Amino acid sequence: MSQISVRLPTVLRPAAGGNTTVDVDGSSVGQVVNSLIAEYPSLESNLVDDEGAIRKFVNVYVNDEDIRYLQKLETPVSEGDEVAILPAVAGG
Amino acid sequence: MVVYNSVLDLIGKTPIVDVSQLSPNPNVRILAKLESANPAGSVKDRVAASMIAAAEEEGSLTPGRTLIEPSSGNTGIALAMICRVRGYHLKIVLPDNVTEERRAALEAFGAEIIRSPAAEGSNGAVRMAQQLADDNPDWVFLYQYGNNANPQAHFDSTGPEILADVPEITHFVAGLGTSGTLMGVGTYLKENKPEVQVYAVEPPSGEQVEGLRSLDDGYVPPVFEKWGGADLLDGKRIVRPLESLEWARRLVNETGIFAGPSAGAALAGAAKVAAQIDSGTIVFVVSDGGWKYLSTGAYTGELGDGADSLSDVIYF
Numbered sequence: 001m002s003q004i005s006v007r008l009p010t011v012l013r014p015a016a017g018g019n020t021t022v023d024v025d026g027s028s029v030g031q032v033v034n035s036l037i038a039e040y041p042s043l044e045s046n047l048v049d050d051e052g053a054i055r056k057f058v059n060v061y062v063n064d065e066d067i068r069y070l071q072k073l074e075t076p077v078s079e080g081d082e083v084a085i086l087p088a089v090a091g092g
Numbered sequence: 093m094v095v096y097n098s099v100l101d102l103i104g105k106t107p108i109v110d111v112s113q114l115s116p117n118p119n120v121r122i123l124a125k126l127e128s129a130n131p132a133g134s135v136k137d138r139v140a141a142s143m144i145a146a147a148e149e150e151g152s153l154t155p156g157r158t159l160i161e162p163s164s165g166n167t168g169i170a171l172a173m174i175c176r177v178r179g180y181h182l183k184i185v186l187p188d189n190v191t192e193e194r195r196a197a198l199e200a201f202g203a204e205i206i207r208s209p210a211a212e213g214s215n216g217a218v219r220m221a222q223q224l225a226d227d228n229p230d231w232v233f234l235y236q237y238g239n240n241a242n243p244q245a246h247f248d249s250t251g252p253e254i255l256a257d258v259p260e261i262t263h264f265v266a267g268l269g270t271s272g273t274l275m276g277v278g279t280y281l282k283e284n285k286p287e288v289q290v291y292a293v294e295p296p297s298g299e300q301v302e303g304l305r306s307l308d309d310g311y312v313p314p315v316f317e318k319w320g321g322a323d324l325l326d327g328k329r330i331v332r333p334l335e336s337l338e339w340a341r342r343l344v345n346e347t348g349i350f351a352g353p354s355a356g357a358a359l360a361g362a363a364k365v366a367a368q369i370d371s372g373t374i375v376f377v378v379s380d381g382g383w384k385y386l387s388t389g390a391y392t393g394e395l396g397d398g399a400d401s402l403s404d405v406i407y408f
Contacts, residue, residue, distance in 0.1 A: 057310025059297075066328035084330075088310040089215050089297040 001025040004032050004077050007084040015042045029060060030073035032083055047085070057088045100177055102131040103141050104249045108257050108375065111347045114339075114359065119371035122362050123258060124349060125250075126378050132173040132201075133166075134380035135250075139272055140170035142245030143234045144178065153232050155179055160206075160231045162221035164214050164406040165194035166380055167236050167270075172201030183231070185221040187213055189405050193384040213297075214406060215311050237270050238314035246276025254375055255284055262287070262372035265362045267354045267379055268294040268328070269408050275319035277377075282324065292328040293361035295336070295354075295408050329364065331357035334399035336407075337390055339363070344382065344391065352380040353390060353407045 007021050016022055017040065024039065026032035033054075037044045049055050053073075060067045061084045067075045077083060096102060106129045112121045127135035147153035158181040161171055168184035175182040182203040186195065189210035198205055206224070208217040218237065225233035236242050254261060254277060264281055266273045271292075278290035316322075333353065340356025343349050351359075355378040362376040382391060388405060390398040 056312060061330055064330040064332075066330075068322060069325055069327045086297050086330075088312050089213060 001027055001031075002077065002079040002081075004079075004081060004083055006032060006036055007082065009086050011087060012043060012046055012085065015046065016040045026077060028073065029062060029067050029075045029077060029083065032077060033060075033073065059086050059088055060084070061086065098177060099131045100141060100174060103137045104130070105253060106130060108254070109347070109349060111343065111349065111359075113346060114342055114363065115366050116363050117366045117369070117371075120366040120369060121373045122359070122366060123373065123375045124343075124347075124351075124355075124359075124378050125254060125375055126349070127250075128351060128355075128378050128381040130170075132170045133197075133383070134170060135273060135377060136166040136170040136379075137173070138245040138249055139236060139242045139270075140167060140174050142241040142248075143236065143239050144171070144174050144180075146239075146241035146244075147232060147234060148178075153180070157181070158183065158228075158231045160185070160221055160225055160228070160233050161236065162208070162214070162217035163236070164217070164408070165190050165198070165384065168203060169194070169197045169201065171234075172198055172203040175203070176201055183224075185217045185224070187217045187406055189213070191385055191405050191407075192387050197384065218311065236272070237311075238318075240315070240318070242270060242272035243276035243279070243315055243319050246273050247280045248276075251277040251280025251284075255281060258373060258375055259285075260373045261285070261375050263289045263291065263362075263365050263369070263374040264376075265291045265293065265358050265365060265374060266377040267358055267408055268292045269354075269379075270313050271316040271319070271321055273377060273379075275315055275321060275324065278324050279319060289326040289365075290324060291361055291365060292325050293331045293357045294328065295357065296330050296332055329361055331360045332399075333402040333407075334395065335360045337399050337402060338395060340382065341391060341395070343378075349378065350382040351378045352382050352385055353402055354379045357408075 005021050024035035106126050109124045111124050115122045130137035160183045162185040184203050185206045187208050208220045281288040336353045336357040339359040343351050358376040362374045388401040
């Protein structure tokens, strides 16, 4: 298990004690998300759907790469990796 | 010499320039597709022309009608140029946090600007335009985020141009935005050369949308879903303003190509890919030129200051 720093979007900070970043344990993105939810249970409905997958309007990045195109929740993480959660927004 | 009947005949058939001197890997070529060469200055000329032609063909757009569209700039400017030629009225819902040049260009082409709150970014502009379109059923709402003619324009023109000019292409990199470029070009390339890999770059979104009330206000363009974006893309990466600007400056300083920050982001993505592969040929999209961002001071002075001022505006 590594300690991973997770950066939260503004909209989720109230549900995480007002923190911008939270340090949690995990060796995969799925474990990181579970640790985060264990610490702040009200984040669960924001982050994952009924089947436990990352919700549609939520993008999760490891070192700025979207995990949907890596190994999704199985994407491995280790000490020093940065996990960021960001809302999907429009462009153009 | 050819004499063209209309400025609209100049849309597309854009040039590709080899900028491999910027490649971090001597075995990987990097080629720039200059969409900035379109007459209204961006890749969006193709999309606007395609959407208007489709609406005219199906009969929903008739002479004298009014169009409404949310745009952070380039789609609006492209539509405004075409509306001038074709005789339509145009209203653009424009977020307050765009550069002064984008606003001024829209006004020069005679578009009416409806302001939407900076804090809600492009999502807010989309919501407001949808509401206005609902309230005014006589207005024509092309809705670039959901209009099939957007990716179709790239499937029909940008993609074939790239494959004809660069048959040896191995990777394609472009900014995400509405996803029209990536879906259209990506689908065309994979249908005709399945081994080509398609990568998206996007700016960091979070801090710009303080007005987002919950993650349920998030937004995935319908175009992305209809064209199977999640399966089509091979990767998607955030490129921050500092890195975008750093590469946009390298582009102008080392190759003389004056491009906007989103082109810098695409080039940064291309350079990342180049560093990870043994050999190949990467084509990336220069969505627009640098002209519309001069007022931010992004290209002169300290890089960090330029990146800070870019962080305050929508440049994708």
